Amino acid sequence: MTETEAPFSSSKLREQLMRNVFETETHFALGGPVAELIEERTRTVDRVVIAAFEHTFTGIHDVALVATGGFGRRELLPQSDIDVLLIVPEPMRPEVNRALEALLSQFWNLGLQASHIVRSHRACLEEAERDLTSATALFEARYLTGDRDAFERLIVALEHPDLWPAPRFMQAKLDEQRERHARFNDTAFNLEPNIKEGPGGLRDLHALQWVIKRAFGTEAIESWADLRLCTQEELQALLKARDVLWQVRFGLHRLLKRREERLLFDHQRELAAQFGFQDANPKLAVERFMQGFYRASAAVQRLSRRVWERVQARVLPSQADQRELEHGFFVREGRLDHVEPQSLAANLDRLIQCLRLLAQANEKLRPAAALAGPMSSLCQQLSAEQIASLRTSLPNLLREPGEVMNVVEALADIGLLGRLVPAFDQVSGRMQYDMFHAYTVDQHTLFVMHNLARFNRESTQKTYPLAYEVRKRIRKPELLLLAGLFHDIAKGKGGDHSELGEVEARQFGAQAGLSQTDTDLISWLVREHLTMSVTAQKQDIGDPQVVHRFASVVRDWERLDYLYLLTVADISGTNPKLWNGWKERLLGDLYQTTRYALRRGLEHPVHESERIRDVQRMALELLAQSGIQANAAEALWAEYPAESFLRFSPTQIAWQTAAVLKHAGRAEPLTAVRSPTEHGTTEVFVYSADRDGVFATITAVLDRLQLSVLEARIVSSKLGHVLDTFQVLDAEHKPLIDPERIEDLGARLSDELGKPELSLTPARRAWTRQQKHFQLALKLDFSDDEAAGRTEMGLVCSDRPGLLAQIAQVFRAVGLAVHDARIATFGERVEDIFLLSTLDGKPLSLEQRDALSRTLAHELNPFARNRR
Incomplete structure (x- = not known):
């Protein structure tokens, strides 16, 4: 039987x-x-x-x-x-x-x-x-x-x-896929990708199988080449990528013993170990594992798009007219095609013609699938001499006046960009294992270049007003794009990627035949591409000395323009949530003050007294518009320390002054809130008697209202008052708009600060799943400013709900005064800087530093177990 x-x-x-x-x-x-x-x-x-x-x-x-x-x-x-x-x-x-x-x-x-x-x-x-x-x-x-x-x-x-019928079914499946991709932000490079449903996932292949079976009667992927829906090379690449996705999905099911399609952070490390990946400095095992996955997913997305286009050409033939171009090329429905597409498989001159037409186009354009296949085949056959010749053409292509990203994206799609710049191929699919970088290095690079290419369009003026104006002054936009291409190209090589990237950029400049001046500019931009961001976010840019040091690095207006644009494009292309009005204000202020410093000349730095006079003059002009007399303001300012006029803008000084004068004669603390500010934040100002626990109480109230602090400026007056200003955003990273919430914030602060004993503590809130996964050991650095009687403490640790309020409680517990706080969060990583002193205005002694370090470690490190 x-x-x-x-x-x-x-x-x-x-x-x-x-x-x-x-x-x-x-x-x-x-x-x-x-x-x-x-x-x-x-x-x-x-x-x-x-x-x-x-x-x-x-x-x-x-x-x-x-x-x-x-x-x-x-x-x-x-x-x-x-x-x-x-x-x-x-x-x-x-x-x-x-x-x-x-x-x-x-x-x-x-x-x-x-x-x-x-x-x-x-x-x-x-x-x-x-x-x-x-x-x-x-x-x-x-x-x-x-x-x-x-x-x-x-x-x-x-x-x-x-x-x-096949045309209707295909259109329905295309619409369904667009909706599905939109749920994942239209990218295959999400930090926690969905193997099945995400862009470049298995469902992309299923959708094609369904449509092809309906239209041609067969569901086997292996038949697609015979149906002339893809080339044999594309078919083999597609099957290889599918098997990688199958392998990862199989491993995930095996690991969890249940159905799960999301590659969550919790599982990525375990799968990397399961597949035999090991840490190999500088790459973590999980990064190497995920690089293979992202490359496979990108291949599915890229190749399935070509198959879709060929199916569509036969099932839903276009009725649109074609626009004839030179040398047999034509454009139809946003695609560049040729009357003999196969001729590109062995004709380098025709390939160059195709790339030039893409760069010159005044519209979004990409090669039709009929062209992309032969172009990819040709790319694999090019000799070293031909690649070297093409490399010299790249700057010229990026110099064209049209949509130059057409050519960059085409080069990446057909695999030629990785041959022209081998380092780009090495970062293809490379994900940095953190919560800060939302995309793989290659995808981030293309986003940065896309941002740089569009800053001169009127459509970007609202979101990037300063970048739009600065972009008009750029003489050689191709150098800006090349800096964008190389800025992160040495990620994963170990060492400082900015310095290593500079080496790659210099090598490319020589190979591409760029002048020494142009090569120097690109290389400098790559080396310094983080400098402006770090200066704006981690230093006091109201301090003329900070601006002078930054201006000494930049040295001229042209380099400042290029660096500003690269910095904005980099931040915007790292994570969609990073760019906001606050970042725009920080970078914009640094740009403008540096431009002013360069105009004066580095040999004539701005002195603090000059800055103070300018701020007071402009603040008085604003106050006069509100009917406030100069003598009243100046009498109040006699109480202010000089640093107030270095840390605050004229608008802030005028707003604070008006609020304090209106509050005169009252014993209770003053709290004022304005939202949204010109910087896209909610600004909180507190004027009260200086006593133990004010900073800790304010941060605890903000924490309980689930407001995140971007900046805290802590000033003590000569008459024993605090003039504390906080820039905050809500849980959605937006300023408060609702009048009731704004009023409640002020009332809660006034109520807590008005109590005889300041005892409010921060709320205990649960970590997010991602925050639990990415945990860093606490790191502290101290340096003294003896003349000012202050100690600067740099703090690096894992982000968590209520962190600043928790740190403020520690400062209070060990008896320290806080004079400034600069808050910088990069995904799961917090890099804050605090200006501290003892309660009697002295720098911290070694014993006090040790006590503070021990207390912070005790309070913060229990949340940072199982560190990387």
């Missing part, structure tokens, strides 16, 4: 399933081909499901058992659902109902994660007409056992041209 003819035994069938799981997982661990393991898993489940059906439906011959979904595609992974359809007669007889209940009971006993649908022939067709998802499931249905005639009648009916 064969296995299927043997007496039915659910225990033996269950044993078969368990043995299959053990064997496939063992073979997987030993490196067995994942495609074969998936095929074997499907065959085993087929046998078991068929046996269970034939046992429970004995004597019933008019019911068909059909596999759908991944089961129908023969794509079963360890935790995949077993989707089955039972085609039943109408009406349902009692014995069919009893058999169905018995079958479902057997599925349960066998441990199968089965999902079943029971429908008649008529109901199947009605549901297929009504619902795209149901139609899709039926189109990939696979006969298992039972009434074959019922199954074949259904397939014949489903193939009727009036039921989801």
Whole structure:
């Protein structure tokens, strides 16, 4: 007797399933081909499901058992659902109902994660007409056992041209895919990608399989080259990438023993170890593992787009007119094509013509799939001499007046950018394992270049007003784009990527035939690309000495313009949440003050007294507009320390002054809130008697209201008052808009600060899952300013809810005064700087530093266990 003819035994069938799981997982661990393991898993489940059906439906011959979904595609992974359809007669007889209940009971006993649908022939067709998802499931249905005639009648009916004709079905699937991609921000490079549903995921391939089967009658990916929907090279690359995704998904199911499609941070490290990756300085094992995944996902996204285009050309032929260009090229629906696309596979001159037309276009344009394939083939055949010749053409292409990102994206798509700049190929798919960088290095680089290319468009003027104006002065935009290309190109090589990137940029400049002056500018921009951001976010840019030091690095207006644009593009291209009005203000202020310093000349630095006079003069002009007399303001300012006029802008000084004068004669603390400010923040000002716990209480109130602090300016007056200003945003990284919330913030601060004892502590809030995963050891650095009687403390640690309020409690507990706080958060990494003193105005002694370090370690490090 064969296995299927043997007496039915659910225990033996269950044993078969368990043995299959053990064997496939063992073979997987030993490196067995994942495609074969998936095929074997499907065959085993087929046998078991068929046996269970034939046992429970004995004597019933008019019911068909059909596999759908991944089961129908023969794509079963360890935790995949077993989707089955039972085609039943109408009406349902009692014995069919009893058999169905018995079958479902057997599925349960066998441990199968089965999902079943029971429908008649008529109901199947009605549901297929009504619902795209149901139609899709039926189109990939696979006969298992039972009434074959019922199954074949259904397939014949489903193939009727009036039921989801191929053009309509394709358009519906394209729309469905666009919506799905939009849920993942249209990028395959999310930090926690979805293997199945995300862009470049397996569902992209499924969508193509469904459409191609509907249009051409075959679902096998292996047939696509024969159908002339892709080249043999593209097919092999696509199958290789699919197998990588299958392998990762198989490993994830094996690891978790449940169905999960998201590659969460929690699982990435474990999978990296499972696949045998090890840390190899400077790359972490998890970064190497994820680089392979991202490269596969990018290949699926890139190649499936080409297949879609070829299918569309045959199923939904374009009715749009084509615009003729030179040398046989033409444009249709945003794609550049050629009358003989295959001629590009062996014609370098035609390739260069194609790239030049892309760069000169005044519209978004990319090579048609018919061109992209031959272009990719040619790229792999080019000799070293030809690559060297093309390398000299790149600056010229980037100099063209059109949409130059057309050519950059095309070069990346066909693999030529990695040959022109080998270091770019090395960072392809490289993800930095943190919460700060939202994209892989190569994708981030393209985003930065895209930002640089669009700063001269009026459409960017609202979001980037200063960058729009600065961009008009750039004489050689190609140098700016090349700096964007090289700024992060040495990531992952170990050492300082800015310095290593400078070496790469100099080498490229020599190879591309750039002048020494141009090469020097690009190389300098790469080396200093973080300098402006770090200066603006981590130093007091109201201090003329800080500005003078930065101006000494920049040295001239031209380099300042280039560096400002690169800095803005870099921040905006790192993470969509990073750029806001506050960042714009910091960088804009540093740009303007540096420009002024350069105009005066570095040999004539701005002195503090000059800065103070200018701020007071402008503040008095603003106060006069509100009817406030100069003598009243100046009398109040006699109480202010000089540093107030260095730390605050004229607008802030005028606002604070007006509030304090209006509050005169009252004993209770003054709290004033303005929102939104010109910088896109909510600004909080506190004027009260200087006593122990003010800073800690303010930060605790802000924490309890779930407001994040961007900057804290702490000033003590000569008459014993604090003049504290905080720039804050809400949990959505936006300023407060609701008048009730603004009023409540002021009232809560006034209430707490007005109490005889300041005892409010921060709320205890749970960490996010990502914050728990990325944990850094606490790091402290101290330096003294003896003349000012201050100690500067740099703090690096993991971000967490309420961190600043917690630190403020520590400062209070060890008896320290806070004079300034500069807050900088980079994903999970906090890099804050505090200006501290003892309560009697002296720098911290070594003993006090040690006490502070121990207390901070005790309070903060319990949250930073299991560090990297």
